[in-house]
Amino acid sequence: MAILEPGEATGAVETRGRNGGSGGGGGGSFFDGRGVKLAFGAVSALGLLAASRMRGRALSDKAASVPPVAEKRPTKVLVGKVEGQNRGANPMDPPKELMDDYFWMRDDDRKAPEVIAHLRRENAYCEYQTRHLKPLSKALYKDLLSHVKETEDSVPYPYGDYWYYSRTIKGKSYRIYCRAKSEEEVGSANEEILLDMNKEAKGKKHCDLGGLSPSPDHQILAYSLDETGFETYNAKFFDTRTGRAIPEKLPELTGRLVWGKDNESVFYAVHDEAHRPYKLYWHRMGTDFSEDKLLHEESNEEYWMGFGKSLSGRFIMCESGTAEATEIRILDLETAQFGDEMTLVHARTDGLRYSLDHCGDKFYIVTNADGAKNQKLMSAPVEDPRRENWTDVIPYDPDVNIEDTTAFANHLIVEGREGGFTAIWLLDQSGAEPSLKKIEGFPDAISSVGLGVNRVFDTNTVRVMYESMVTPPTTYDIDMQTQDMRLVHRKEVPNYDPELYHCERLEARGHDGVMIPMSMVYRKDVGFEAPRESRTPGPVYLSGYGSYGICNEPDFTPSFITLMDYGICCVVAHIRGGGEMGRPWYEDHGKYLQKKNTFYDFISCAEHLIAEKYTEPEQLGITGRSAGGLLMGAVLNMAPHLFKCCIAGVPFVDVVATMSDTSIPLTTGEFTEWGNVNEEKYFEYMLSYSPINNVTAQDYPSILVTAGLFDPRVAYWEPAKWVAHLRDKKTDDNLLLLKVDLSSGHFSASDRYKYIREKAFEFAYLVEQLGVSRL
Numbered sequence: 001m002a003i004l005e006p007g008e009a010t011g012a013v014e015t016r017g018r019n020g021g022s023g024g025g026g027g028g029s030f031f032d033g034r035g036v037k038l039a040f041g042a043v044s045a046l047g048l049l050a051a052s053r054m055r056g057r058a059l060s061d062k063a064a065s066v067p068p069v070a071e072k073r074p075t076k077v078l079v080g081k082v083e084g085q086n087r088g089a090n091p092m093d094p095p096k097e098l099m100d101d102y103f104w105m106r107d108d109d110r111k112a113p114e115v116i117a118h119l120r121r122e123n124a125y126c127e128y129q130t131r132h133l134k135p136l137s138k139a140l141y142k143d144l145l146s147h148v149k150e151t152e153d154s155v156p157y158p159y160g161d162y163w164y165y166s167r168t169i170k171g172k173s174y175r176i177y178c179r180a181k182s183e184e185e186v187g188s189a190n191e192e193i194l195l196d197m198n199k200e201a202k203g204k205k206h207c208d209l210g211g212l213s214p215s216p217d218h219q220i221l222a223y224s225l226d227e228t229g230f231e232t233y234n235a236k237f238f239d240t241r242t243g244r245a246i247p248e249k250l251p252e253l254t255g256r257l258v259w260g261k262d263n264e265s266v267f268y269a270v271h272d273e274a275h276r277p278y279k280l281y282w283h284r285m286g287t288d289f290s291e292d293k294l295l296h297e298e299s300n301e302e303y304w305m306g307f308g309k310s311l312s313g314r315f316i317m318c319e320s321g322t323a324e325a326t327e328i329r330i331l332d333l334e335t336a337q338f339g340d341e342m343t344l345v346h347a348r349t350d351g352l353r354y355s356l357d358h359c360g361d362k363f364y365i366v367t368n369a370d371g372a373k374n375q376k377l378m379s380a381p382v383e384d385p386r387r388e389n390w391t392d393v394i395p396y397d398p399d400v401n402i403e404d405t406t407a408f409a410n411h412l413i414v415e416g417r418e419g420g421f422t423a424i425w426l427l428d429q430s431g432a433e434p435s436l437k438k439i440e441g442f443p444d445a446i447s448s449v450g451l452g453v454n455r456v457f458d459t460n461t462v463r464v465m466y467e468s469m470v471t472p473p474t475t476y477d478i479d480m481q482t483q484d485m486r487l488v489h490r491k492e493v494p495n496y497d498p499e500l501y502h503c504e505r506l507e508a509r510g511h512d513g514v515m516i517p518m519s520m521v522y523r524k525d526v527g528f529e530a531p532r533e534s535r536t537p538g539p540v541y542l543s544g545y546g547s548y549g550i551c552n553e554p555d556f557t558p559s560f561i562t563l564m565d566y567g568i569c570c571v572v573a574h575i576r577g578g579g580e581m582g583r584p585w586y587e588d589h590g591k592y593l594q595k596k597n598t599f600y601d602f603i604s605c606a607e608h609l610i611a612e613k614y615t616e617p618e619q620l621g622i623t624g625r626s627a628g629g630l631l632m633g634a635v636l637n638m639a640p641h642l643f644k645c646c647i648a649g650v651p652f653v654d655v656v657a658t659m660s661d662t663s664i665p666l667t668t669g670e671f672t673e674w675g676n677v678n679e680e681k682y683f684e685y686m687l688s689y690s691p692i693n694n695v696t697a698q699d700y701p702s703i704l705v706t707a708g709l710f711d712p713r714v715a716y717w718e719p720a721k722w723v724a725h726l727r728d729k730k731t732d733d734n735l736l737l738l739k740v741d742l743s744s745g746h747f748s749a750s751d752r753y754k755y756i757r758e759k760a761f762e763f764a765y766l767v768e769q770l771g772v773s774r775l
Helices: 113-129 131-146 197-201 558-564 583-587 596-611 627-638 655-660 668-674 680-689 717-729 752-770
Strands: 075-079 096-100 157-159 162-168 176-180 192-196 208-214 220-226 234-239 244-246 265-271 277-284 293-297 304-309 315-321 326-332 343-346 354-359 362-367 376-381 400-407 412-418 421-428 435-438 447-451 461-468 474-479 485-490 501-509 515-523 540-543 569-573 620-625 645-649 702-708 736-741
Touching (some): 075 655, 113 717, 113 736, 131 752, 277 304, 293 326, 569 596, 620 752, 645 752, 736 752
Antiparallel strands (some): 157 162, 176 192, 315 326, 400 412, 412 421, 474 485
């Protein structure tokens, strides 16, 4: 059972940290498919603002034509021990001193006039330098939109006595959430409209839905909204019988709202000052939140906290964890009374991870216990789930990476990876010994498969989602007794003929001999299929991520259709630091003092594409966002000659300064990802790859950098400072642009049409840089 946080209802691609993980199933939220997946790929875009204004007066063309030069104000940054700050267990004493010329750009309140003025100058310069791209951007917007079915219902799913779904309507920017009493009544006059996000967003520059959860009897709807992009949410309640709002007040929360066993109890979590979820509360409807029961406070600043409800409906589960250790507490809703404490399953132990799922008289446990690096499946009795009572369900198989389970009343589904691809298994207990039976029968080998929305516990049917780089998201219902597969729905993609396109898997030899997989997709009539000896290098758009063990799957990305129709081959690099090839791909080869493998792998992929004549440096564009932006910053410093252009989205580039300062959101929780730079063990290594600290006097390719003013994951000042360093030191005349969305956060625009316009701007920049035109 995955215990996730905000983004589940809106489809935000990240759930924690500076990462790119996707939302998914879990207790108490309202989903469409795997969540409403971001429509246009993994790289977030930020809006092309209208004519930038400063102090009420439009910048002149002459002023906007000059690249902003940030003033240098050297400020001492201490890395190591600082009195009054949590700098980890063994900070350097005395601390190391670094000078930051642009520290003044940091404004935690996002209101400093000189900072906002500088960002507006950057936006004005970006707009001026790209003003000639407006016709192309408009054409690309129309092209991108032509592959979107603007009026569409999501796939309805059963939950209680209803079928839940959402709808988009042509011309409206946000989703409308609905339900019907039967599948036949979906979309009919008898449907109920539960929440119209267009009404909620009216008059707001930003409006994200964090979670939407019907009460156990489906008479009350709880939901949460983020109106800034900072990922802090306000809770709202709605009586579906009367159609009126319920004046229930909760503090600002992390987004998720989970009901207890009835309409009286709601569970929620709040952030600490560093924007880390750290307190779980039990609220009784109709009472003041000052009376809420604190169920758990995670006082260790390195631990992240999440919570959810088992599909069985019996347990609230609270998980505290880092990338390397987990601790879970449970509350049995069958017996718990308000004021009761949670029960600890197993206390945190360095190096031990585990997750929990409930079925009948047992818990199923996915864990790396006993040296099971790729994790194994265990179980424990509900009455006493302590570690000493865990027993293997099936023997550990190092070739199978088990990631999660979903327990039904009479079945268990296991999700994981095998051979570099996602897979789903059914726990088969019909023989003498339990075994995992792989669910097969999907059409493409290079694909992605996972669970869809499953809200019914006592069922023989599991809903599965499948897609590939050429096959749109497809919903299947599978009978868990017979494994018969029924096609429920395939997402309609207008103006798309899959027969025109082809996807395949490549491998590049890494710097240390390890083979690095890539997934690529292109139009068949462009020439990429030709043998190497007769192949003419063409335009390639190479993307990567490579952190947190997060996988860049070979998913269907509608925006790639537009790029492929411009003759561009789209390639996804499955580099170390991700989890595509199992936990060792991440744990042993892509983090801590092995982090540079991530960057070397991406460079190896680029070099392979060039050596095999798929492309050449003058036709190779690259992209990554967030921690993938760190990847961009690192490879641009290491091998700028390989690339024509780069789009770096909300890039995490000031690694040393950010990871040394625990007052910045997410920092302490990421010591187990990057290492604690305040310790001698990591300082020199992290300093050697931190993009800002390694900008040098050399030629760089053209770079477009994006940022969000209210981003709590990668603060806007990181990309702003990086651009200032690049402008100061680079020796070329190539375009360097910074575009800051002043009304959004990490995930860019909440308005779907604005999001597409922003993607069109990015693509206009890319198309011009690669010198291509529509086929």
